[in-house]
Structures are given as C-alpha cells and as structure tokens.
Amino acid sequence: MKKRFLAAVALILSTGVAHSADLYQPQPEPMMDAPEVTVQEASGWYLRGDAGYSFNRLRGAEFFQGSNDSLVDFDDTDLKDSFILGAGIGYQINNYLRTDLTFDYMGKSDFRGSTSGFCLNGVDTCTSSDRASMRAYSLMANVYVDLGTYSYFTPYVGAGFGASYVKWDKLRNRICDDPDVDGCYGSDHDGKGKWRATAAIMAGATIDVTCNLKADVGYRFRYIDGGDMFGFASGGGPGKDKGIYSHEARVGARYLFNGCDTPVAYEPAPEPIVYK
Known part of the structure; x- marks a missing residue:
C-alpha cells in the first residue's frame, strides 16, 4: 500500500512539472537592426522674383568745360532714390549653398547738379543748374551661403558680380544769373548709355512658407562702375559720372521645383532597453 501511494505521488509531481514546462514560453529577442532613415539634402532648380527700394548715391560727376577745355568736377550732385524689380533662375546645391542668375x-x-564758370561776357562767374535722369539694367551671377535653419528661418549671406547697362537721359543745362542777359540760357546734352562692371554683397533671411515656396527678406549693397553720362554741346561736354552706390531693401519669393520631394530629417528612435 505504501509503495502504491509513493508511486501515485511521483506520477502527480512529474505531470505538474511537465505542464509547467509547457506553460513557459521564452520571450522573443528584441529586434535590434531597425532600418535606417536616409536623409536627402535639399537641392534642385528654383525661380525667384524680387521687388524693393534703392537708396542711391552718385560718387560724383565731371565734364569738359567749353571755355578752357579742362576736365572739372560738378560743384554738387544728387541722385534720387528709385524702385527696383528683379527675376532670376537658380540652383539649390545643398542645404548650405545655392547660386542664381538674376536680371x-x-x-x-x-x-x-550744378557747375560754375564764366558767363557769356567772359568776366562774371555764373552757376548752372543741371537736370537729368537715369535707369539701369543689371545681369548678375550670385552665390549664397545659408547659415542653418532655425524653425522656419534661414539666414544667409551672399555676393554677386556682373554688368549693368546705365542709360542717362538728356541733360539740360541752364544759367540764369548772367547780369548781361535777360532770362536764362543754356544747352541740352544728349544722354549716354553703356555697360559697366557691377558687384554686390547681400544679407537676409529665407522664410519657409510651404515645402516649395520660400519668402525672402534682405539687404543688398551694389556698386556700379563709372562711365559716360552726356555728350558735347555748345558751352561744354562731354561728361562722365564716377559710379553709383545703391543700398537696397528687398522682398521676394523663391519657388523650388522639387522642394516637396525632400524627406523630413528624422532622428532614429532610441534602442529598446532589455531587462534580463
């Protein structure tokens, strides 16, 4: 009887252990080799358009005096401010470098302006009043360095070089202080036009509006080389200006053709913690 009881106990214990082994299931190993996220840098062609206001300054002007055929400076010069419009095509090389060609x-x-010299009597000194206007067309190659993106803003600096066609209108010269002549007299000089070397430096910020569209707010300093201003007429000429400085406040937009195809840069997920 005792032997039968012990055998039954042994059978029950062995069955319980077998069932416990069946219930235990080892946990699967965590998957450590998650696929890497490939981050593609922004690149591609873009179109741009700009508008702004230019604060202009003439570096001076000079002309040949008819009386003694000597080259002299204008007594004073002033060039008024003007608006500017621009357009261009460019290429975003990577997240930090881009270049474009603009018109x-x-x-x-x-x-x-005004000049001074002898009056018609050859004795008294007379002062002339000179009036003209100019326009300019510029073609420039530019390069920009983007300084990193902070939220939606990307500050940048840049430089450009090219040529400007400066077209002067007719210059009207008038003298009204000759004591021997009633009224005013003077002459009109034909305006001149010429291509000139041009250089610029820029700074500003790009603002992300959409994945394809970016607003641009910036400043540009531009230098236009000196050149012919007006031709010869009775009493003097020709004349030249000594160059033009312009300080430009600009706003514009750039449309990047494949901007929406660029994946967003995600950081990889942290590795799971395995407890043993």
Whole structure:
C-alpha cells in the first residue's frame, strides 16, 4: 500500500512539472537592426522674383568745360532714390549653398547738379543748374551661403558680380544769373548709355512658407562702375559720372521645383532597453 501511494505521488509531481514546462514560453529577442532613415539634402532648380527700394548715391560727376577745355568736377550732385524689380533662375546645391542668375531693373532716378564758370561776357562767374535722369539694367551671377535653419528661418549671406547697362537721359543745362542777359540760357546734352562692371554683397533671411515656396527678406549693397553720362554741346561736354552706390531693401519669393520631394530629417528612435 505504501509503495502504491509513493508511486501515485511521483506520477502527480512529474505531470505538474511537465505542464509547467509547457506553460513557459521564452520571450522573443528584441529586434535590434531597425532600418535606417536616409536623409536627402535639399537641392534642385528654383525661380525667384524680387521687388524693393534703392537708396542711391552718385560718387560724383565731371565734364569738359567749353571755355578752357579742362576736365572739372560738378560743384554738387544728387541722385534720387528709385524702385527696383528683379527675376532670376537658380540652383539649390545643398542645404548650405545655392547660386542664381538674376536680371534687375532700376527705375527712373532723377539727377540734380550744378557747375560754375564764366558767363557769356567772359568776366562774371555764373552757376548752372543741371537736370537729368537715369535707369539701369543689371545681369548678375550670385552665390549664397545659408547659415542653418532655425524653425522656419534661414539666414544667409551672399555676393554677386556682373554688368549693368546705365542709360542717362538728356541733360539740360541752364544759367540764369548772367547780369548781361535777360532770362536764362543754356544747352541740352544728349544722354549716354553703356555697360559697366557691377558687384554686390547681400544679407537676409529665407522664410519657409510651404515645402516649395520660400519668402525672402534682405539687404543688398551694389556698386556700379563709372562711365559716360552726356555728350558735347555748345558751352561744354562731354561728361562722365564716377559710379553709383545703391543700398537696397528687398522682398521676394523663391519657388523650388522639387522642394516637396525632400524627406523630413528624422532622428532614429532610441534602442529598446532589455531587462534580463
């Protein structure tokens, strides 16, 4: 009887252990080799358009005096401000570098100046009043360095070089202080036009509007080389200007053709913690 009881106990214990082994299931190993996220840098062609206001300054002007055929400076010169319009095509090389080719139009800017010399009697000194206006068309190659994106803003700096066609309108010269002549007299000089070397530096910020569209707010300093201003007429000429400085406040937009095809840069998920 005792032997039968012990055998039954042994059978029950062995069955319980077998069932416990069946219930235990080892946990699967965590998957450590998750696929990597490939981040593609922004690149591609874009179109741009700009508008702004240019604060202009003439570096001076000079002309040949008819009386003694000597080259002299204007006594004073002033070039008024003007609006600017621009358009261009460019290429975003990567997240930090881009380049474009732009065409800009500088609207009509009025010129005021004065000169002094002998009056018609050859004795007294007379002062002339000179009036003209100019326009400029610029073609420039530019390169920009983007300084990193902060939220929706990307500050940048840039530089450009090219040529500007400066077209001067007719210069009207008038003298009204000759004591021997009633009224005013003077002459009109034909305006000149010429292509000139041009350089610029820029700074500003790009603002992300959509994945394809970016707003641009910036400043540009532009230098246009000096050149022919007006031709010869009775009493003097020809004349030249010594160059133009412009400080430009600009706003614009750029449309990047494949901007929406660029994946968003995600950081990889942290590795899971395995408890043993």
